[in-house]
Amino acid sequence: MDNFLIELTEEEIKRERHKSRELRRSRWWKNRLAQGICYYCGKRFPPDELTMDHVVPVTRGGKASRNNVVPACKECNSKKKYLLPMEWEEFLSRTASSEEEKNDTKI
Numbered sequence: 001m002d003n004f005l006i007e008l009t010e011e012e013i014k015r016e017r018h019k020s021r022e023l024r025r026s027r028w029w030k031n032r033l034a035q036g037i038c039y040y041c042g043k044r045f046p047p048d049e050l051t052m053d054h055v056v057p058v059t060r061g062g063k064a065s066r067n068n069v070v071p072a073c074k075e076c077n078s079k080k081k082y083l084l085p086m087e088w089e090e091f092l093s094r095t096a097s098s099e100e101e102k103n104d105t106k107i
C-alpha cells in the first residue's frame, strides 16, 4: 500500500468511458447542463462551456455514475488536471467559503 493507484484493466476503463458517453447523452445530464452551474466554482456558464468531469477519475477507480459525474467549467477542469491533489483541495475549500452567498441567491 505505497500509493493510491488502483489497478484497472483496460477493459474496465473502456467500460467506464463507454458509460460516460451514454450518461452524456442522457436527459439527466442535459438537465444538469441546462442549469449551467459549474459544480466546483459555482459560477454560471452557457451549457456548451461546461464539460463532464469525474469527481474521482476513472483511472483512480471512479465510476461513470450519476454521483461521480458533475458539470465543470473549462477553467476548473484544467485546474483539476494541473493542480496537485492537495492544491485542488485547497481550491475547493476556498470556493466552499462562498457557499453562503450562493445560498442567498437561491429561490
Ligand SMILES: [Zn+2]
Pocket (backbone or CB within 6 Å): 038, 039, 040, 041, 042, 043, 072, 073, 074, 075, 076, 077
Ligand atoms: Zn468552475
